[in-house]
Amino acid sequence: MVLKSFVEVHPDSHFPIQNLPYGVFKTESDSVPRPGVAIGDYVLDLSVIALAGLFDGPYLRNSDCFNQPNLNKFLGLGRPAWKEARVTLQKLLSAKEPILRDNASLRQKALLPMGNVQMLLPIAIGDYTDFFASKHHAKNCGIIFRGPENPINPNWFHIPIAYHGRASSIVISGTDIVRPRGQGHPAANSLPYFGPSRKLDFELEMAAVVGPGNELGNPVDVNEAVDHIFGLILMNDWSARDIQAWEYVPLGPFLGKSFGTTISPWIVTLDALEPFASDAPEQNPRPLPYLVEKESKNYDISVQVSIIPDGQEHEYIVTRSNFKHLYWTITQQLAHHTINGCNLRPGDLLGTGTISGPEPESYGCLLELTWNGQKPLSLGGTTRTFLEDGDEVIFTGCCKGDGYNIGFGKCSGRILPSPP
Template identity: 55%
Template sequence: MKSFIEVNSESHFPIQNLPYGVFSTENNPTPRIGVAIGDYVLDLSVLEKEGFFTDIIGPNSTIFNRPTLNDFMSSGREIWSGVRKRLQLLLSEDEPQLRDNYDLRNQALFLQNEVDLHLPVEIGDYTDFYASKDHATNVGIMFRGKENALMPNWTHLPVGYHGRASSVVLSGTSIRRPLGQTKPKDADHPVFGSCRQLDFELEMGCLIGTGNNRGEPIPVDEAEKHVFGMVLVNDWSARDIQAWEYQPLGPFLAKNFATSIAPWIVPLEALEPFRVKGPIQDPKPLEYLEQSEPGSFNIHLEVHLRGKKMNNPKQICSSNYQNLYWSIAQEVAHHTIGGCDLNTGDLLASGTISGPEKESRGSLLELTWRGSEPIQLNSEEKREWLEDGDELTMTGWCQGDGYRIGFGEVIGVIEPALDLEVALRKKANVSK
């Protein structure tokens, strides 16, 4: 399958992909929905106005002239699939409707470097899982020793916690170093200050398209029908704050200051050629978590770090989504088995994606082994944790025969913490 739009073989956005996002332009600042194709964004609101989707989504619809994807996501799998097939037809090299209509192309096609991208989904709830066995084992060894690395429940259920949806931000948003309490090893009492062990977490998330009624669980073999697509996620983490606060209820301030996502949502349908089995699950999951079909995908993932004194970034991690022990379907089934209702736009993140090799560890906590083995970035710079001015970039793709299904990038630059005196002065002014 080829498009009349020229697409480089290493581009993340060939006609086989067509991820969805929300964009605006200088001449039209209204956010609306588009798909990425090569170096371009195709404006779906223009095609919708011209009636290209009327037979799929009905007459007089404005489902794509929206500032988020939520309305389209809630329309269901049949419409998602119909729209995707129509777009692939319109963009194919042998189809003249868009190819030969230059007026329409001028209205609907924009270079990606000339548009502004926006947070593509209104996220109502956010759940972060802990689905990588290698990651959970590494962290367990650091804090509890090899004999007690995995908690007794870990191989029986997808462990997760409810995160903070309000602090999910778009790639490119600067990340301010958080403030909080930490307790130094040799101190009797905690101290207040800025995080000194700021970390990234290489993750991927799935976004719920159609949810379930409260009290009606989603069966594991039906779960993927409710998933609209997948997105790159960096769930930033303040390790020293977390170490003091997490007992007994888990992360709080250490995880609620920022979670970055990429601007492009890749349809699950685009990933089908890359479906693979995940790791062997031992012991066998309970019946409600037993999945009959392969539930993972072969997605290559990379992390690059550039310090403010560096001209070029250095790759510090190379991992793969198929390293995850628990699948999307199992996470959805477990999330709803107790009666919880998932809703359109809910984000379910995988947790840190680590593999068995050192270079596949998806966080600095693991890559530097809690700071004891610093990473050498160049002859002058090394890292135990993220420093102010560091630029962290994550990317990922499925490699096909002459094409890639890519997820774009999720980027964040670390800003210094808020000045303590400023923070306390603001507090004093508020109290007055």
């Protein structure tokens, strides 16, 4: 039997009762940030639901986790509390439950039109790690920069490669991104180029949101890692390819990445994604024992990127890919992150790295789509090799269920020119 809400939800909506993703918002009349869940075209204010005493289970009854400016306290409570909240909210919002449906005063306070709220960063992000988990992306980048003989370094097949990103420059969807300045490769015997990036790119990623962390020195077992992951968000890890190419040897990404990372406002829980679990790709060679999972799974999440070129209104889809293409799973990523004893904390982000598929139309960044500028994209009368000032990039992601969607909303940002 299909679960239905008393809140009207359009069939194409990303936010049916089967989803209920979490975010943080404020209103014009009340600027206090507080948690909510998305249902149709509305945000359910969880602080109002908590104040009404409707979270009455053992984990949430006496908790103030929904009277916080972010979701970190709720994330730290762990999976039993998350499941309790989901069961409670699905019951309250169901068509058959009168508690909220028939209480006009409570309904008016608790259900706010999305157009009347401002979405904020849903979590306080202490640390951010970006992985390199797509075999197709790793292969393409290797061919572009090193040639086709040995495009993927041997260690990549044994270890989930990652770098430590910059949490302070993570911004919410809709935030403008200023074109970064930095050094690029010198031409011939000249000095390195310095100035605005000439190869500004997007990276189609998703990120796992960490729930309960682990103590310093105490790694997380790969088969228990799922209990440390609350859910997934869309993420655009903007990249200045020219700056990155000049700086990344020998220590990896720095200024080419740290100028901005955009995330979507809604965290979709792993519980909502469970019906869309799929087998992860076969890993050959077999990982070392600490990375071998009893059940190795990804999720069937279709993701796409559109660009609105500067001065235009039309969106042009430039790529379609899928989360299920990732070689290293999010649970392997988390387990490997902690194997040296590193302690994760609630609200940490683990980016997947660029999600590229096997076909050219599924590549997850302009570096691959234009083959480092050699094959320009046609966008309605104009072309692009890399992003130009005024361009807006929009990510969306969605799972297709039986009569409903599980979606992530959108993750967007527009490029502003470098300062003079």
